[in-house]
Amino acid sequence: MGLIALRRSFCLFSLFLALFPAWGDCSVLRAQNPVARGARGVINAARAPLSIGRERFGRARILPLYGEENRSNVLGLPQREFVDPLALYQVAASELSWVSANGVEMSALVFYPISPPANGQKFGAVIYSHGLGASAESFAYLGYSWAGRGVATICLRHPETDESIWRGKIRAMSELREAYNKYWTARDRATAIRSCIDFLYARHDSDGPLGRDLDLGRIGVAGNDLGALGALLVAGQLPPDNGTSLKDPRVAAVLALSPPVFCDSDKGTLVYGEIRSPAMVVMGTQDNGIVGTTRAEQRRLPYDSIDETDRYLLVLEGGDHRVYGGRRTNVRRGDVQYQETIAKETCDFWVAYLLNDLEIRKKLSSQGSTVSFSNARVERRLGLQIAND
Numbered sequence: 001m002g003l004i005a006l007r008r009s010f011c012l013f014s015l016f017l018a019l020f021p022a023w024g025d026c027s028v029l030r031a032q033n034p035v036a037r038g039a040r041g042v043i044n045a046a047r048a049p050l051s052i053g054r055e056r057f058g059r060a061r062i063l064p065l066y067g068e069e070n071r072s073n074v075l076g077l078p079q080r081e082f083v084d085p086l087a088l089y090q091v092a093a094s095e096l097s098w099v100s101a102n103g104v105e106m107s108a109l110v111f112y113p114i115s116p117p118a119n120g121q122k123f124g125a126v127i128y129s130h131g132l133g134a135s136a137e138s139f140a141y142l143g144y145s146w147a148g149r150g151v152a153t154i155c156l157r158h159p160e161t162d163e164s165i166w167r168g169k170i171r172a173m174s175e176l177r178e179a180y181n182k183y184w185t186a187r188d189r190a191t192a193i194r195s196c197i198d199f200l201y202a203r204h205d206s207d208g209p210l211g212r213d214l215d216l217g218r219i220g221v222a223g224n225d226l227g228a229l230g231a232l233l234v235a236g237q238l239p240p241d242n243g244t245s246l247k248d249p250r251v252a253a254v255l256a257l258s259p260p261v262f263c264d265s266d267k268g269t270l271v272y273g274e275i276r277s278p279a280m281v282v283m284g285t286q287d288n289g290i291v292g293t294t295r296a297e298q299r300r301l302p303y304d305s306i307d308e309t310d311r312y313l314l315v316l317e318g319g320d321h322r323v324y325g326g327r328r329t330n331v332r333r334g335d336v337q338y339q340e341t342i343a344k345e346t347c348d349f350w351v352a353y354l355l356n357d358l359e360i361r362k363k364l365s366s367q368g369s370t371v372s373f374s375n376a377r378v379e380r381r382l383g384l385q386i387a388n389d
Contacts, residue, residue, distance in 0.1 A: 084347060087148030089113030093140075096154070100195040108196070109136040111143030112152040112209035122215035124151040124252075124354030127196045129189045131225025131258070131325065132291065133176050135163045138325030139224070145343040151220070151350045152209045156192050161226065173291070180226075180291045184260075185239060189230025190246040193221050197250050218354040222255035222346075224324045225292075229260050232302060236274035247274065253353040255346055257282045257324050260289070261298040268305030278353045279303070280312040282342060284319025303379070310353075312364070313379040314345050334375065341376045 092114045097107040117123050126146055130136055136155035143153040161179050183189075197219060203211055223231040233239060235254035236247040240262040254277050263271045283299035303313040316323060316338050323338040352361040364380065371378045 084145055084148055084343065086347070087145075088118055088150055089115055089148055091144055091147045093143065098199050101198060104195070106192065106195055106199070107157045109140075109143070109155045109157070110152065110210070111140075111147040111155070113147055113150060117150065117213055121150070121355070122218065123209050123213050124218035124220065124350060125200060125210070125214055126151055126153050126220040126222050126255075126350060126354070127193050128153060128155045129193060129221075129223035129227030129230045130155065130158065130162070131223070131227050132161050132180055132183070133163055134224065134325045138163075141339055141343060142346065145347050146350055149347050149351055149355075151354055152214065154196055154210075156189075156196060156227075158189065158192065158227075160188070176291045183226065184292070185241045185243070186226045186229035186233060186260075187239070187241070187243070187246065189223065189227055190233040193223075193230055193234045194246065194248050197248060201250075216250070218252055218356075219250055220253040220255065220350060220354050221251050222257070224257040225321075226260065228256035228258060232256050232259055232272070232275065235277050235279065236272075237302070238271045238274070245274075251277050253278045253280075253350070255280045255282070255349065256302060257342070258284070258287055258321060259299060259302055260292050260294045261301050262294075263301070265301060265304070268301050269307065272302050272305040273307060275302075275306045276309055278310045278349075279306050280314065280346065280349045282314040282316070282324075282346070284316040284321070284323060284338075286318055286320040287316075288321060290321050303381075308383065310365075310382050311380070312345075312349060314342070314376060315379070316341065316376050318375070337375055341373060345376075345378060 090113070091111055093109065093111050095107065096110045097105065100106050113123065128136075128139060128142065130139060136157050139155055143155055146153045161183050200210060200214065200219065201216060204214065204216060205211065207213075221231040221234050223229070229237075229240075231254050233246040234248045235251050236245075239246060254275065256279070259281065279302070281300060281303040283296065285296055287296040287299055289295070300313055300315075303311050318334070319338050323332075323335050324342070348360050348364060351357045352364055365382060367378070367380070369380060
């Protein structure tokens with residue numbers, strides 16, 4: 001009786017394979033994805049890794065724009081419940097790795113438009129550095145947002161300070177504090193960002209959104225927490241350890257989400273005065289440091305101190321330090337709304353200053369010195385003058 005049952009099971013399994021020969025192939029998942037169906041050629045062309053010198057471009061995956069009903073996602077990236085109505089492009093995501101000039105292995109998660117730039121324009125690019133104990137995947141919602149508007153997004157990986165340092169550890173907070181004490185200056189972040197800029201310049205003769213379709217004069221830098229400090233250092237902030245400057249003149253704009261602050265307000269002009277690129281700072285009214293000592297009210301200091309350029313401050317009313325990349329436990333209902341606000345406001349900032357969209361820039365410059373939303377407000381200063389003073 002057992003032998004008969006075994007043969008019957010084998011026959012049924014053989015019939016299943018005959019009817020569904022692609023079972024087990026992830027291309028089946030991609031074919032069920034409405035975005036993937038419209039870009040089958042892109043998927044097929046990207047199955048084999050692309051190799052350029054010592055660069056490795058991983059297998060591209062066409063992802064649904066966040067906010068779509070279909071939630072299939074072969075990279076397992078976080079999805080959000082909102083969608084940008086102004087998005088121009090469908091977005092692909094891929095793993096990317098390269099070797100820096102000093103021989104360091106670098107890696108990133110890249111979001112980029114799957115079609116050429118519209119109207120003969122060029123893409124912009126943002127290099128993003130995540131915070132202490134976070135990951136590139138935590139900020140996928142920004143990668144989707146920015147790339148959908150024509151700004152390719154390179155989310156750097158920092159294995160020495162990502163979520164692996166605390167996940168599954170008994171003494172998680174102790175591990176975080178130890179990593180913070182070692183990397184608090186964010187020199188490693190700034191160095192990684194500069195290396196990525198070098199990488200973009202080196203591969204500019206190649207095809208694609210990180211090659212000829214990219215305008216090298218439209219590179220922005222951004223980050224959260226220690227990543228925000230790294231971005232500000234590359235934009236021109238004086239290093240908190242009083243070491244060698246890490247400023248890179250190739251930066252066109254800078255975005256800092258919850259930046260650590262290591263100086264008093266009377267030293268702000270000295271510390272941040274060399275930042276000449278348009279800047280946006282994002283902070284929450286409850287945004288106190290978890291491991292670091294920066295208090296919520298201190299995080300606006302870069303905005304208050306930067307001079308001679310346009311700068312914006314997005315204040316999340318009631319937002320704490322975990323709203324930017326999402327929290328693993330005790331998820332709060334308002335977090336998605338905060339992230340929607342961050343995505344929308346930062347999209348406008350990049351489009352205005354990286355893609356030089358004069359209509360968006362005019363909108364930003366004509367709203368008054370403070371604009372309030374249901375969960376946030378935006379303050380702005382243009383050049384040397386406070387708007388509408």
